[in-house]
Amino acid sequence: MNRLMKCESDKIICGVCSGVARYLHIDATAVRVVWAILGLTGGFGVLAYIAAALIMPSDGDQGNM
Numbered sequence: 788m789n790r791l792m793k794c795e796s797d798k799i800i801c802g803v804c805s806g807v808a809r810y811l812h813i814d815a816t817a818v819r820v821v822w823a824i825l826g827l828t829g830g831f832g833v834l835a836y837i838a839a840a841l842i843m844p845s846d847g848d849q850g851n852m
Contacts, residue, residue: 793840795847801840 791810793802804822808815825832 791843792846793843795845801836802845803836803839803843806843806846807839 789810792806794805794809794815795802797805797809797815799805799819804818805815808818811818822832822836825835
């Protein structure tokens with residue numbers, strides 16, 4: 788089962804966009820571009836990114852699952 792988690796191996800800032808891209812099976816660059824557009828048009832993308840960075844677990848935090 789695929790889980791939504793931040794990606795530590797392909798991160799630029801916190802790994803949120805690459806984690807979302809991995810979850811949706813799409814290119815991380817496409818997610819980053821969409822997120823940047825959302826951030827520049829109204830600021831929703833910035834708030835959503837901060838919230839996701841705080842809430843999403845990291846793929847390095849899996850422990851012994």
